[in-house]
Amino acid sequence: MKKASFFAVAATATFMATAATAATLDDVKAKGFIQCGVTTGLAGFAAPNNEGKWEGFDVDFCRAMSAAIFGDPDKVKYTPTTAKERFTALQSGEIDVLARNTTWTYSRDVKLGFEFAGVNYYDGQGFMVKKKLGVKSGLELDGARVCVQSGTTTELNLADYFTANGMKYDSVVFDSADEVREAYLKDTCDVYTTDQSGLYAQRSVVPNPEDHVILPEIISKEPLGPLVRHGDNEWGDIARWTLNAMIDAEDLGVTSKNVDDLKANTKNPEIQRMLGTSEDLGSQMKLSADWAYNIIKMVGNYGEVFERNLGLSTPLHIERGLNAQWNKGGILYAPPLR
Template sequence: MNSSSYLSGTLLAIALGTVSATAHAGKTFDAVKSKDQVVCGVNTSAPGFSGADSKGEWAGLDVDLCRAIAAAVLGDAGKVKYVPLNPPQRFTALQSGEIDVLARNTTWSMTRDVSLGVVFAGINYYDGQGFMVPKKFNISSAKQLKNAEICLQSGTTSEKNVADYLTTHGIPYKSVVFDSPEAAHTAFFGGRCQVISTDMSELAGIRTQNPKADDYVILPDVISKEPLGPAVRRGDDEWFAIVKWALFAMQNAEEYGITQANVDQVKTDSKDPNIQRLLGTSEDMGKLLGLDKDWAYRIIKQVGNYGESFDRNMGEKSPLKLPRGVNNLWNNGGLMYAPPVR
């Protein structure tokens, strides 16, 4: 066969989806296997996303994603080291190799995506920025915040969002900036500022942790788009794919009705080709990621699907009791949409 015929045949095979390949998982995965541990950068002051209890047990939506990655690549969701990071530290820790994944309720923005040497691997929570104030002020709208002192976190998108919104509406204010979320929270509840502004989910979380939660109100104004998701270092496409598809596996599992409780039965009984590919009972999709065929089965069995993770960390089974809203699956009125496993 001449080179032209070979090239034509290869292009045709690619177009028809008949080329198969086994991926090498890349340098980050090699390092993960060597240390037998996934190192995840996380938040310590974002209830619902990540946090440790008195026994040192970590839980949260971002924590579950870290556990899903470990289940897929190391066979055990427990093989995760959690590294607490404040906003200014998080990208440096990822860039330097201190962590393998940044799963710290981090907003995917253009600046971060193209200028920091990192790449976002998906969205696991659609959020927006808002404001919380003491109820005694009788404020019902952000447009009533004239001359307010607003607690903000440095190294976040919050500062710019507040400036954009209030300046656009001609509302003077004073920003009071803190290096850590904990410091901003403490200052607000201590009366240092009349207002605190951050993601709506974080406002709901910190309010539930305050003994006088009913003394505070979250205003209805949502002033920004905050798509939150995991990030990895740019340049390791194989690791990027693994992290991305760990999230997609959880989302696809919810769409197909596969849970921790029924995954074994579904794996045995299902005749749906989509489910068979996901659970490794037909085509071996894991080899495309440098993994075995049970990579997604382990995620579901050990961690659960996306809906299960949301319910126990953010939803009705959690202290936050946040509605799914736009974080519902695409076929249930939301924005969560995972590419198919095929």
Template sequence: MKRILVAAALLLGMAGGLHAATLDEVKARGQINCGVNPNLQGFAAKSPDGAWAGFDADFCRALAAAVLGDPAKVNFVPLDAQRRFEGLSKAEVDVLARNTTWTMERETKLPLRFPGISYHDGQGFIVKRLLGVTSALNLSGAAICFQTGTTNEANVEDFFREKEMTFSPTRFDRLDDALKAFDEGKCDTFTTDVSTLYAVRLRLANPDDAIVLQDVISKEPLGPVVRQGDEQWFNIVRWTLFALINAEELGVTAANADELKAKSNKPDIRRLLGVEGSFGVDMGLDADWALRAIKATGNYGEIFERNLGPETPLAIGRGINALWNAGGLLYAPPVR
């Protein structure tokens, strides 16, 4: 894992260092280049008609609506785990929105910045029911499939060392290859973020033959990523995310945003929707930046339910991704 990160750091260094004036480039180009997972159902994947759909794809659309006034002005750029940071550093994309974990090393050794947490996750394991395993504590001696370019193997090493357990690693550059090996019985388990496990389980030959264990062995705060050195763009990405979260807390939806802008006397809503203050202008946008983002995709809760919630194939409950005042960890600073 350390070798992978060092190699990535070298690539980033060769890419020319810090990159500024992203907003100007986005406006001149007329679209946002948004790096997404190549194929992760619920987060970013192409539908049969060729359109991108998912939780991360919708964040890209909200950002495009805030910045360019049109959620369709997004160029989705598929980036796997191996190339995601290089692609961002080389300005192939303006932002990553692809289930990437915020870590200290990625903000210190690599010139990256995480504007916020869009999804609180944790690493888990998927196993075949026939294995008879009900807990990660039963996996000592197991053959484990990993995707390289992630924090997954390091997390397993920490967990197994603490529990005085052993494992045999099998590594793959591509998620599809790791999943195929697990499906074919070449390893006892595959491990990655729990949200990803729910998605990839649906791609197995017989999804009902596999279960995601309840154990979570790490913190995986996932969120958008930008380059260091451009505070304006960092703030725009950060506050677009925060606007979507605040909108849910305030009851502002895609359907009622215009009405609330016209009629609400609640100060928090008036500031969020641009009636009071100069918050959008202070970032280099306009007063309606958050209004457009919310109308384009709905608030955070609407995005979650549409792509990940109980009525979707993934059927993920809000859990710790519920709002802070509803028992979860989701919290955004106020617009004020």
């Protein structure tokens, strides 16, 4: 009898816990904004500008979710998090979504209880060294002092790479990307390792960027993307389809500049569905029919967001590469809105 009572209580507690986490959209609408977890500052991805306004590739994802929900991209508040803090902030409910150049892994998805909305940047870990060292390859780094950020996939990848290639290294660990960069600049270490996108970002803000070389080796797969908590499929759907809508919009040639004309005049059934003129897909997520139109009009499609924050006209000067559309030499591909 005691056993049955215990399991009944446990089942009730589990149900209540699930129910408690299953109303993020209602909570967000009630408070009037999304609490978005971002990095403490990474050029091109998330950083405050000179006026203190957050900008960047990951920031624009949160702005896109805000546009979808509120019809306003600026109903967002930002919580800067370190690599160590980010998961606790999401698990505890301090933030509603984490958009912080975070790698999608098995354990994060399953053991930590998160749901990744998809991949918004296909990345891989690399190495940056000072040009004066004359190093041309990661295979020349035997015995190097390597600066690395704690609480990331970077540490394990680093160990695997050096072990697999029969090399030794000394790891110099710091809590934040800013600390890693400063240590690297002060010659506390010989090498800076992180996701290659992060290396481009860090190189763009150091004195004399041309004095630093990003080596050609990519030593890991780092599919980066936004994530939410398990147990709230409704909120997960909104995050997932916000990203998919941005990717699909670029694929279909719908931009912030032509979206009004297409909304009024297009005969393309896919675009009509996307913009809410032939079907109301938004109602299935408790959003307005023009949710995807608002994303594109107010924030832009995936390509516009990439070029504005990371592309060849920015200090990061990143080529699309794998992050180009599937029919343009990359692997970017999203399910259709239908």
